[in-house]
Amino acid sequence: MTYVHGTEPAEQERLKLMNRLINEPSLRELGLTGGERVLDVGCGLGQFTRMIARAAGRDSTVIGVERDAGQLDEARRQAAANDEADLVELRAGDAMALPLSGDERGSFDLVYCRFVLEHLSDPLGAVRQMLTAARPGGRIALQDDDHDLMRLWPPCDPFDRAWRAYFENYYALSADPIIGRKLVALLYEAGARPMRSTWIFYGACAGDPDFRFFIDNVVGVLTGARALVVRDGRIDAAAFDDGVEALRVWARRPDAAFWYCMPYAEGIRP
Numbered sequence: 001m002t003y004v005h006g007t008e009p010a011e012q013e014r015l016k017l018m019n020r021l022i023n024e025p026s027l028r029e030l031g032l033t034g035g036e037r038v039l040d041v042g043c044g045l046g047q048f049t050r051m052i053a054r055a056a057g058r059d060s061t062v063i064g065v066e067r068d069a070g071q072l073d074e075a076r077r078q079a080a081a082n083d084e085a086d087l088v089e090l091r092a093g094d095a096m097a098l099p100l101s102g103d104e105r106g107s108f109d110l111v112y113c114r115f116v117l118e119h120l121s122d123p124l125g126a127v128r129q130m131l132t133a134a135r136p137g138g139r140i141a142l143q144d145d146d147h148d149l150m151r152l153w154p155p156c157d158p159f160d161r162a163w164r165a166y167f168e169n170y171y172a173l174s175a176d177p178i179i180g181r182k183l184v185a186l187l188y189e190a191g192a193r194p195m196r197s198t199w200i201f202y203g204a205c206a207g208d209p210d211f212r213f214f215i216d217n218v219v220g221v222l223t224g225a226r227a228l229v230v231r232d233g234r235i236d237a238a239a240f241d242d243g244v245e246a247l248r249v250w251a252r253r254p255d256a257a258f259w260y261c262m263p264y265a266e267g268i269r270p
Contacts, residue, residue: 019045019047019048020213021202021210021213021214021217022200022202022262023047023048023051025200025201026048026114026143026200026264027048027051027052027055029141029143029198029200029264030052030055030110030112030141032052032055032056032110034056034057034059034060035056035057035059035060036056036060036061036109036110037060037061037062037107037108037109037110037135038052038053038056038060038061038062038063038108038109038110038111038112039063039065039098039100039108039110039111039112039130039133040052040062040063040064040065040112040113041065041095041098041111041112041113041116041126041129041130042065042066042067042095042113042114042115042116043064043065043066043075043090044066044071044075044115045071045074045075045078046064046066046075046076046078046079046088046090047075047078048114049062049064049075049088049090050062050079050082050084050087050088052088052112053084053087053088054087061089062087062088062089063088063089063090063091064088064089064090064091065091065092065093065094065095065098065099066090066091066092066093067092067093067094067095069092072090072092075090076090095113095116095120095126095129095130096120096122096125096126096129097129098129098130098132098133100133104133105132105133106132106133106134106135106136107133107135108133108134108135108138109134109135109138109139110134110138110139110140110141111130111131111133111134111138111139111140111141112140112141112142112143113126113127113130113140113141113142113143113144114142114143114144115143115144115145116144117142117144117176117179117183117186118144118145118170118175118176118177118179118180119173119175120175120176121174121175123176123179123182123186124186124189124190127140127142127186127187127189127190127192128190128191130190131190131191131192131269134269135269136269136270137268137269138268138269139195139266139267139268139269140187140190140192140266140267140268140269141264141265141266142183142186142187142264142265142266143183143200143262143263143264144179144180144183144262144263145177145179145180145262145263146177146178146179146180146181146261146262146263147163147166147167147170147177147178148167148177148178149180149259149260149261150163150258150259150260151258151259151260152250152256152257152258152259153256153257153259154250154253154255154256156246156247156250157246158239158242158243158245158246159243159244159246159247159250160243161235161239161243162222162229162235162239162240162242162243162244163222163243164234165229165232165234165235165240166221166222166225166229168232168234169225169228169229169232169234172232173228180199180262180263181263183197183263183264183265184197184265184267187265187266187267188267190267191269191270192267192268192269192270193267193268193269193270194265194266194267195266195267195268196265196266197263197264197265197266198263198264198265199261199262199263199264200261200262200264201260201261202214202260202261202262203257203258203259203260203261204257204258205256205257205258206251206253206254206255206256206257207254211251211256211258212251214258215247215248215251215258218247218258219244219247219248222240222243222244222247223244226240226241
């Protein structure tokens with residue numbers, strides 16, 4: 001697995017921003033009723049993991065798993081800073097080999113995974129791991145990107161070229177930039193019974209107070225991946241940088257609109 005965005009401080013800040021923008025709609029889709037046992041696979045900074053725990057309530061058990069030591073350290077620091085160190089359990093581990101004891105496997109009411117499968121060379125193997133963690137009748141919920149869904153209007157051609165190079169660089173890393181459209185198929189192939197699919201809108205237009213934050217996140221995505229994308233040779237550094245700057249200029253248009261949707265799918269363990 002190669003995480004295209006890296007884990008530098010600027011990426012940590014971008015992830016905090018992204019969490020602010022998408023956590024509430026993501027939580028609504030989970031439809032928690034309280035008291036659930038929840039496993040969050042690839043929990044990153046743990047902000048959403050803690051939000052899940054708050055929504056599930058005092059009788060819940062929420063475990064977050066993260067493979068990157070830097071992310072895990074920051075997740076624990078943030079939890080402590082918010083006086084929520086005891087709210088969730090954060091474990092070091094990998095989606096391909098979940099760090100669960102024998103009695104924990106097959107015990108979770110909900111196993112959730114967001115923005116992880118797109119980076120894996122074997123996403124089906126990871127979903128199979130998640131299925132073993134869910135109890136019979138438990139839910140497996142997947143949320144991931146389909147980078148081909150992004151649309152800007154009016155068009156911004158220099159940005160589109162940089163975004164296409166970023167998008168196609170996933171294939172060079174044996175990753176999948178359109179994994180989102182495959183989530184239901186992955187659930188089915190892993191042995192789950194698909195029950196629901198939808199998507200979460202992620203966008204805004206000029207005049208929306210959050211518009212600049214959405215644009216800042218896209219800029220952060222591109223700048224964090226710049227070295228890998230340029231090294232891949234699909235675009236030169238000057239053209240890539242022109243694309244990022246063109247997006248910043250475009251965002252000052254009074255008629256600018258940014259459209260993106262994140263696929264979401266759920267299945268049940270038989």
